[in-house]
Amino acid sequence: MTAVVERRAAPAQATLRTLAWVEARRYARHPVFLLGAGLLVWSSVAISDDLDATFPDFKVAVGFLVGVFGVLVGYQLTRSLSRSTDAVTAAPADGVLRTAALCLACLVPGALGLAWVGWLYATAVLTSTPDSAIGTGDRIAILLAGAVATVGGPLVGVMVGRWTRFPGAGLVAAVLLVLWTGFSSSALEQRASHLTDLARLQAPFAFWTSSGDAHATNWVAGGSPWWHLAYVVLLCGLAATAAMVHEATGGRRTRLWRVLAVLGVLALGCLALAVAGDPTRVPL
Amino acid sequence: MTAALTVSLTGVTKRYRGTPALDSVDLSFGAGITGLLGPNGAGKTTFLRIVATVLAPDAGDVRLLGRVPETADRLAEVRRRLGYLPQEMGFPRGFTAFGFVDYMAVLKEWTAHAARHAEVRRVLDLVDLGNVTTKRISALSGGQRRRVALAQALLGEPDLLLLDEPTTGVDPEQRVTLRQVLSRAGERSTVLLSTHQTEDVAALCDRVVVLDAGRVRFDGPVTDLVATAAGRVWLADAPHPAARASWRTGTGRHRNVGEAAPPGAEPAEPTLEDAYLLLLGDRARTTAVAA
């Protein structure tokens, strides 16, 4: 008679940790992530000589090369097991746990994003970038929002990968994100008001300074960078929760919907607070 | 063999990253059904892909249906008379069974609308899918999808029919139907059937080729291969230490396959599977209840 080796069920946390580590390694080795990281390093060399008072908005480099590219990575990692759906679904680690692991793996680009904005800030300080009307605290908040974008993009990719099976959906999501950001940032060309601030800050990625030419005076837009940072962090939470909702069933699904609702309300609250500040544009 | 050779391979070699999937293989086939057996990685699929003109050998000569497909025209001529069922195949999104086989018929140059549709219906009826032609392939079972794939290979009654694992996922009743289809096809076409199901080979094939590590281990009538196991298969109450392979059957007794039956052993009629195991020298001792 063959002895059957008894195995105790592993605690969910241990499984989540192990799975998250596996997914994180997959993320770190993904060619699109590596390409984005390589381009970021390359562009950083050019950026470092060009810092001026608008330097916090240079976060667009990491936001795009790691965040937007991360939409493609997150989507592909999520869809990569689609051909093994039956085998994967039959495993004890359920869809919510697997999705949570994928979401945790999005901290890999987040770490890169954080390191990069830290580098940018340090470079600005060390190279004596001209003083600007942006306070130190606000500068940090604006930069941190760029780092958050490097997590948010991949989370959007995971969410899209869970909710759609449409080939090319990752790219479509990336295009829509860029479109959203582009439309929102066009509010900078309008007169300063709470409405234009709302139009600008409701996007997951916001610009805070003008991009005028050498003869124009640069300025910083109104609104609160710290509340906007809180808003984009909550958007990340919404994306992760929405991804997990798709995989959840029964009571767990209900709970996740509640979490989604709470996060949504909080996000709207943070957005309102971000817009509530003085909309006046201040010259840099 | 006096009949015209449909397929002739001489010194055919194919390597993947230095490892030979086929190693200087010489084989020829005429009309009839030939089974291709071999362990995983033996080169069966590579062999069929080369004969199907989907993959080119690294060395050697391939002659198909009286032609060396060296030019685009000759290649097209060969492919017009060829039907191929790959081991793994996907289906385009949104197609019905009829729509997909019709699509393949168009690619096989069936341009006349009415004739093409009649042919599509014929092959779908042949594989017993006549009642699900309008069903989306995504809604079909795995066995039904396999039969859709087989149907496209049967289009136009090809002179050369290449089937890689045709009965995977197919239920026993349907397998019998497919055997009938293939045995009729084998009467006038060359059918090469790669499978792990030795019973399909035993039931259908006149000839069997056993590949192992890219080389031909056996090539001859099925009866000759089975005859090599004569006197080497026996039943006992327990697995015999001298047996190459041993397993517990549904009757509770052990079927032993080895070099020679020990004295006093109860001999058993050898099957193709026994002969195959002996040929490949499988020394693994298994204990399982055979269904």
Added chain:
Amino acid sequence: MIPQGLDRAVVGGTSALGAVILTACVVLAGDHPPLLFLRLGLVPLAAAAAFVLDDPAAPAVDAVPRTRRRRTADRTVGVALPLGVWATGVGALELRVPATAAAGLLVEGAGALAVGLALAALLRWAGRAEPGEIAASAVGGTMLALLVFDLPSWWPAPVFPGDDGWAASTALWGGLTLTAAVLVALTSADAWRRIPVGRRPAHVPWPSWRRRDPEPGGGGRPSPDWSRSSWASRR
């Protein structure tokens, strides 16, 4: 006629997204054409072109008499949809905003679609039955990056010009279109074609007919030395 086997949902869906974006550009255009958003609309159209060659049934389709070149030509008809969307959008924008460099934009769009198609053809030649996802991501990602960031100063011609640089850009996109067309043609050759050993990756199927006997239809004999000479002797 939409070619059979084309994934209509994907090609149609991404083309529709492009159409929506272009429509918004036309409707919301001011005195100047909204080039950034127009080009954002081009991204899903280039993705649509990249999906045109996807064929999940490729293992069986590769054995049919209709050559790969013919099948590619049939499928290429599917590019007419995203190209038509682009042409219509640019045409409408020019009517709305006369300052639009319509000719340059048309060449630009054709080039982007051609590059998407060529990349898919290259991946298919390398053995991928459904190259669309990767090709679309590569082309789309590159286009997005070029829209967001400026090229280095040493780059000679603008890829997405604004007020000036259209002549150089049009020449660049025209060259890319031609190159892409040649690439599609070359990679659409049937896999069962002779190419001298040593100039192709091991996993790409090449026929390497050994023929010592120059007689047509001869059986040939295996030889230990496969070299280019037999290719030359065949011609």
